[in-house]
Amino acid sequence: MSWWQALLLLFGALTVLMMVGLPVAFAFLAINLAGALIWFGGEAGLVQVVRNSVASVTNFSLTPIPFFILMGEVLFHTGLAMKTIDSFDRAIRGVPGRLAVVTIVAGTVFSAISGSTVATTALLGSLLLPQMLKRGYHPRMAMGPIMAIGGVDMLIPPSALTVLLGSLAGISISGLLIAGVVPGIAMALMFLAYIVVQAVRHPQLAPAFDSEEVHGWARWGPLLVNVTPLVLIFALVIVAMSAGWATPTESAALGALATVIVCVLYRSLTWKALLDALAGTTAIACLILFIIVGATTFSQILSFSGATNGMVALVQGAALPGWAVLGGMIVILLILGCFVDQVSMMLITLPFFMPLVQHFAWDPLWYGVIYLICMQLGLLTPPFGMLLFTMRSVAPKSIPTQEIYAAVMPYVTMGLGAIVVVLAWPGIATWLPGVLLKR
Amino acid sequence: MSRLHALLMRLADGIAIATIGAITVLVCWDVIARNLGRGNLPWILELTEYALPLATLMAAPWLMWRGQHVRLDVLEMVLSERARARLERVAAAAGLAVSAVLCWYGVVALLDSKRSGAVMLKALVFPEWWLYAPVPIGFALLVLECGRRLLAPSTPAEASP
Numbered sequence: 001m002s003w004w005q006a007l008l009l010l011f012g013a014l015t016v017l018m019m020v021g022l023p024v025a026f027a028f029l030a031i032n033l034a035g036a037l038i039w040f041g042g043e044a045g046l047v048q049v050v051r052n053s054v055a056s057v058t059n060f061s062l063t064p065i066p067f068f069i070l071m072g073e074v075l076f077h078t079g080l081a082m083k084t085i086d087s088f089d090r091a092i093r094g095v096p097g098r099l100a101v102v103t104i105v106a107g108t109v110f111s112a113i114s115g116s117t118v119a120t121t122a123l124l125g126s127l128l129l130p131q132m133l134k135r136g137y138h139p140r141m142a143m144g145p146i147m148a149i150g151g152v153d154m155l156i157p158p159s160a161l162t163v164l165l166g167s168l169a170g171i172s173i174s175g176l177l178i179a180g181v182v183p184g185i186a187m188a189l190m191f192l193a194y195i196v197v198q199a200v201r202h203p204q205l206a207p208a209f210d211s212e213e214v215h216g217w218a219r220w221g222p223l224l225v226n227v228t229p230l231v232l233i234f235a236l237v238i239v240a241m242s243a244g245w246a247t248p249t250e251s252a253a254l255g256a257l258a259t260v261i262v263c264v265l266y267r268s269l270t271w272k273a274l275l276d277a278l279a280g281t282t283a284i285a286c287l288i289l290f291i292i293v294g295a296t297t298f299s300q301i302l303s304f305s306g307a308t309n310g311m312v313a314l315v316q317g318a319a320l321p322g323w324a325v326l327g328g329m330i331v332i333l334l335i336l337g338c339f340v341d342q343v344s345m346m347l348i349t350l351p352f353f354m355p356l357v358q359h360f361a362w363d364p365l366w367y368g369v370i371y372l373i374c375m376q377l378g379l380l381t382p383p384f385g386m387l388l389f390t391m392r393s394v395a396p397k398s399i400p401t402q403e404i405y406a407a408v409m410p411y412v413t414m415g416l417g418a419i420v421v422v423l424a425w426p427g428i429a430t431w432l433p434g435v436l437l438k439r
Numbered sequence: 440m441s442r443l444h445a446l447l448m449r450l451a452d453g454i455a456i457a458t459i460g461a462i463t464v465l466v467c468w469d470v471i472a473r474n475l476g477r478g479n480l481p482w483i484l485e486l487t488e489y490a491l492p493l494a495t496l497m498a499a500p501w502l503m504w505r506g507q508h509v510r511l512d513v514l515e516m517v518l519s520e521r522a523r524a525r526l527e528r529v530a531a532a533a534g535l536a537v538s539a540v541l542c543w544y545g546v547v548a549l550l551d552s553k554r555s556g557a558v559m560l561k562a563l564v565f566p567e568w569w570l571y572a573p574v575p576i577g578f579a580l581l582v583l584e585c586g587r588r589l590l591a592p593s594t595p596a597e598a599s600p
Contacts, residue, residue, distance in 0.1 A: 021530040023508035025499075030537045050541065050548040050574055057491045058570070060484060063466070066459050066494075246470050249487070253466035275456075282456045283507060286498030291509065293495060341509045384511065 001038075003310025010035065010302060011348075024344050028294030029053075035301035049297050056296035057289045060249060061167040065115075066285035067252035068158035071233070071259045072114025073277035073284075078268040081110060081123055084230060087222035090214055097199030097206035099132045100145045101192060107149030108188040109227060111156040112234040113259065115252075116284055117379060121150030121387045125394035138205040139399050140407040141198065147387045147404075148191050148411035151376040154342075155184030155369075158237055158255060161342050162372060163248065164288065169350050169357075169371075171364040173248045174241045175433045179365045180372060181238075182432050183422060190414050229262045242436035288343050295347035302351050312355045322360045329353055330374055330419060337378020341386065345375060369429035370422055377415045380408045444587060445504075451580055452501035458494040462487045481562040489570065496577030503534070503584045528589055535585035538578045545574030 001009075010031060017027035029049075036045030075081040088106040095101045107124050114120050124146045132142035154161050157177035166173035199206040237255040240246040246254060263269040302308045315325060329349075336345050357367050379387045382405040391404050422428050465483045473479040502508050514526060549571040557567035 017533065018511045019514055020533070021510055021514065021526055022533050023503070023510045023530075025508060026534050026537050029541065030533060033537065033540055046540065046544045047548045047551060050544050050571065053541075054492045054570055054574060057495050058488045059491065060488050062491060063462065063487050067463060067466070070459075070463060245474060250466055250470040253463055254470060256463055257467040278456050278460050279452075282452070282459045282494065282498055283502060283505075285459065286455060286495045287502055287507060287509060289491060289495040290499050290502070293492075339511065343509070 001305070003306040006305035007302075007307040007311060010298075010305065010307060014298075018340070024341060025291045025294040028291070028298045028344075028347075032294065032297040032301060035298070035305070039301055039304040052297040052300065053293045056292050059167065060247075061173060062163070062289065062292070063249040064158070064163045064173070064252035065160045065288060066281050067249070067256045068115025068160050068163065069119075069284050070115075070256040070277060070281040071158060071252075072110075072116050072119045073280040074256070074259045074263055074269075074274070075110075075113060075230075076119055076123055077273040077277040077280070078263040078266075078270075079273075080226070080263055080266060080268050081114075082127060083222070083226045083266075083268075084110060085124070085127055087226040090219055091223045093214075093219070095196065096203070096208070097141065097195045098208075099128060099135065099137065100141055100195045100199070100206055103128050103132075103145040104149050104188055104192050104195065107146070108152065108156065108185065109230060111149070111153040111184070113158070113230045113255075114153060115158040115160040117150050117153040117159075117161075118284075118386060118390050119280075120153045121146060121390045122394060124150065125391055129394060132206075133396070135209050136207045139395075139403050141195075141205040142407075143391055143395060143399075143404055144407040144411055145191060145195060147380055147391050147408050148414075149188065150387045150390070151379045151411075151415070152184050152187050152191075154376045154379070155180035155187065155372055157181065157234075158252060160285070160288065161375065162368075163252075164292075164343065165346055165368060165371060165375075168292075168346050169354050169364070169368065171368045172433075172437075174251075175365050175437055176368045176372075177248065178238065178242060178433045178436055179369050179429045182428055183369055183373065183418060186421075186428065187414070187418050190418070191411060194410060194414065226266075229265075233258045233262065238436075291341075291343045291347070295344065299347060299351045308351050308355075311352050312359075315356060316359055322362070325356060325360065326362075326370075326423070329356075330370065333371065333374035334377060334381070337374060337385070338381045339384050340378075342375045342378060345378060363426060363430055365433055366422070366426040366429045370419060373415060373419050373422065377412055380412050380415070382408075444583060447580060448501050448504045448584065451497045451577070455494040455498035455501070458490045458497070462490045485562050492570070493573045496573040499577055500580035500584050503581060503588075531585050531588035535582055535589060538581035538585055542575050542578035542582055545571060545578055549575065 014027055014031050017030055018024060032049050033046060036049045040048050085106045088102045092098060092102050092105060103124055107120060110120050129142055129146060133139065153159065157180060159177065159180065162177050162180055163173055165171065166176040233255055236258055237251045240251040240254055241248055260269065333345065333349065357364060379385050382388060388404055388408065392401060395404060466487055469479055469483040518526065549568045552568040552571055553566065559565050559567050
């Protein structure tokens with residue numbers, strides 16, 4: 001079987017199995033079994049699939065994933081996250097599109113403590129969306145910022161998907177986590193500017209309303225009391241990692257412990273909240289890890305069948321300029337992002353993309369950040385962006401799904417703009433890790 | 440029968456939750472002890488690695504029971520109720536077949552390893568087959584869950600979390 005026949009067979013069968021509604025991990029596992037029979041030497045290959053499955057997740061570089069998710073889950077289940085949002089709501093006054101601005105600012109800070117994009121969007125959506133709609137905000141003005149800032153969560157550490165990208169692509173995990181900070185904050189600022197300009201130009205989109213007057217400590221106190229510890233936890237994770245006190249796994253575990261301690265100090269931790277947070281963490285983390293169990297062997301089968309080498313050699317042989325190959329990769333990621341989840345996206349594309357990254361000698365951190373922004377856009381692009389579904393689940397039934405799609409489009413456009421900016425100025429991605437990690 | 444099924448699913452998830460909880464505590468303790476100059480325990484790092492496949496394989500049946508595994512619902516959106524139920528059964532049958540094969544070869548891998556006397560020789564020393572034990576257990580539970588879905592696609596677990 002030639003490499004392209006193998007490629008067509010493997011991806012064709014994978015697509016069919018995913019389309020019939022088989023969970024993504026099982027679709028990969030089914031292909032693995034067939035692939036092992038063909039390319040791994042029959043029955044012995046099936047035993048090898050089992051061995052590979054265990055080996056794929058017996059990996060220390062994956063252990064930050066549950067810890068980063070636990071940080072957000074603890075804040076969510078103890079109610080501390082709600083207090084944080086309320087603190088911003090009190091502090092931010094007199095700004096056009098105030099509640100949308102609160103969404104972006106609170107979302108950015110919450111991103112710095114939560115490793116799960118879905119949790120951030122669900123939290124902001126359930127708390128701020130009803131308030132904005134009640135105050136007469138246009139649904140697009142209300143929903144867009146929530147989904148957009150949920151996506152930025154992926155760039156701002158801690159981020160479970162960044163850890164996974166680093167682990168699967170062989171890019172420094174601490175480097176990649178730190179590299180996401182500047183682009184993430186820059187995107188949040190871009191969203192803020194857009195909201196304020198829109199609110200000034202079209203006041204009917206976000207009508208100003210009289211809110212309770214708060215001054216002095218009543219205005220700034222909650223921000224100091226509730227938000228400072230979260231910023232300190234973020235700093236602890238980043239400093240522990242960049243100063244070499246702890247590995248990314250240990251920094252993540254310390255972050256989780258610090259979050260639990262903060263919740264104890266605020267007297268918001270109960271056994272039930274802790275157990276719920278652990279259960280939520282286990283579900284999200286194992287969901288990701290089970291796809292890896294399925295898909296790691298898939299990458300090996302792609303390699304054994306000659307599909308990976310064939311495809312990579314074809315691209316290299318075409319002697320295309322680097323920018324054309326990179327542009328092609330970005331287009332593939334953006335299209336995939338409309339249909340498949342982020343973990344599958346990585347597992348399908350990285351076996352082909354990483355040899356090309358090495359071939360063109362691109363900076364892996366720069367490439368990693370571009371890849372992350374593409375995945376972030378995949379969370380937002382219709383019809384299957386995960387955050388669109390999250391928003392659907394928290395938005396009132398009266399808001400049509402098309403309205404949710406329309407709400408997110410300006411932010412998708414800004415995301416595309418961010419890709420262009422990072423392409424043109426790689427320093428946006430590489431400067432901070434260069435300074436902190438002395439690369 | 441359905442109570443026993445639910446109990447098995449919850450038990451497996453309970454093991455996964457306890458595993459994640461335990462590694463969180465152990466890694467924190469290790470890093471704090473090391474930075475306080477109390478030395479470190481190299482086996483913690485290793486144990487954390489081994490914990491991930493255990494947690495993953497124990498949580499997988501529970502996630503299936505709750506309908507939480509990531510899946511594309513491209514066709515579901517356009518199909519009629521009846522066609523959708525049929526497609527769910529096809530997916531459940533495929534899931535059952537995949538899980539049954541992996542359960543069987545999980546046992547084969549485990550017995551192969553036991554027969555060969557292979558031993559994990561790092562900070563912790565133990566028979567290699569211990570690592571493979573969660574595979575047949577996890578996939579056997581997935582066989583049960585996929586079988587249940589094949590017989591009755593509507594899942595009470597999804598409706599009542």
